[in-house]
Amino acid sequence: MSEKLLVIGESRDEALRNVTFEAIAAAKKINAEGEIVGVVLGNEDLQEQAQEMVYFGADRVITVKHDNLKSYTSEGYGQAVMAIVSEESPKAIIMGHTAIGKDLTPKIASKMETGLISDATDIELKDGNVIFTRPIYSGKAFEKKVITSGVTFATIRPNNIAALERDESRTGDIVSKEIDVANIRTVIREVIRKATEGVDLSEAKVIIAGGRGVKSEEGFKPLQELADVLGGAVGASRGACDAEYCDYSLQIGQTGKVVTPDLYIACGISGAIQHLAGMSNSKVIVAINKDPEANIFNVADYGIVGDLFEVVPMLIEEIKSLQKN
Structure with missing residues (x-):
């Protein structure tokens, strides 16, 4: 048997x-x-x-x-x-x-x-x-x-x-199978789920993540556009969440979600160890940061030293051009 x-x-x-x-x-x-x-x-x-x-x-x-x-x-x-x-x-x-x-x-x-x-x-x-x-x-x-x-x-x-x-x-x-599930001491009064659109972060094959370098809630818009073009999801560092640029449901790291996508693009993320704990096992990591000494470059497979607000739109246009062809 x-x-x-x-x-x-x-x-x-x-x-x-x-x-x-x-x-x-x-x-x-x-x-x-x-x-x-x-x-x-x-x-x-x-x-x-x-x-x-x-x-x-x-x-x-x-x-x-x-x-x-x-x-x-x-x-x-x-x-x-x-x-x-x-x-x-x-x-x-x-x-x-x-x-x-x-x-x-x-x-x-x-x-x-x-x-x-x-x-x-x-x-x-x-x-x-x-x-x-x-x-x-x-x-x-x-x-x-x-x-x-x-x-x-x-x-x-x-x-x-x-x-x-x-x-x-x-x-x-x-x-x-019938099982008598009884004597439940925990009472669920209400379940509130935050509605999200697009690909679920924990299962996404491509993740575009933003940090404090995104600077504002508005700064996440180009990241969302890049994620849409690549069929991926948007995530964030705790720093971006603490600064109220985005919701904590997007947080990736030791106290957030642990993700392992095929492609992880970190935009304006310094690379604190708590954040790396949530994404360092990604198959390919691309870092975009103005600071060439940022810790994120130590774990990145590819690094781009530059302003994310210049680099990300260029990536979007290039990917759209390739998709057309």
Whole structure:
């Protein structure tokens, strides 16, 4: 009988769904021959999300629908997941290192009395061992960890482990399970979400980020135009957020979002270590700054010393010209 690997999915928006599919790929890396069992929780129809998990590699998906799962609470989700874990006895549990994942998985690990590897950026097999790579010291170094016994429990950083190809020919069982989610002490009175347009920052392949050098809220407009041309998203340093040039939802860094896009263009960002912790693992980093001594150039693959208000419009025109051709 093959080992079971449990993937805890998220269904609230497209970006979170993508992280779920990456988690399935991570489970496959841990054990390509194992049975991937997906879990989706909520209070609405979960059939579509469950089917997508099958298309992306899950062999079986368990859905749990309950009114107390309408909004995330660690109590509600914890009860549902623990009930499934007890029944399935998985050899491994994988979830995305998202806001929910970071809150839920330590609580489950504590109840299971098992270890947890958080924020893994890579998984490899060597000499029969599963080796997880994760950043430490705000991204200045990496450590490799091996679980020698018990359940393999890990969260993976979004946009680091590529999802498998979507295959609509794949089939798998989708089972609806009734679990009594009760005695929720946390009461969600209201959920307010800030509406954003375009590409989600945490899943963007291209990010144009602005710092204090943007100088004003108006200064973010050319960055947004460049992001639109490249099909990317706009981010910011904490300095720009503190100066009220933009909303804190755009903050990238140690106390903001951690991103790993294919292309990161830093505009007017000095390169404080707290900001580097959130973006230094980007595949290609381009820095635009008037100060040739700015720390951001130490991590950049390409650097442009110049005024961003001159450089960015030139980039936009050049990219538009190339797109026309």
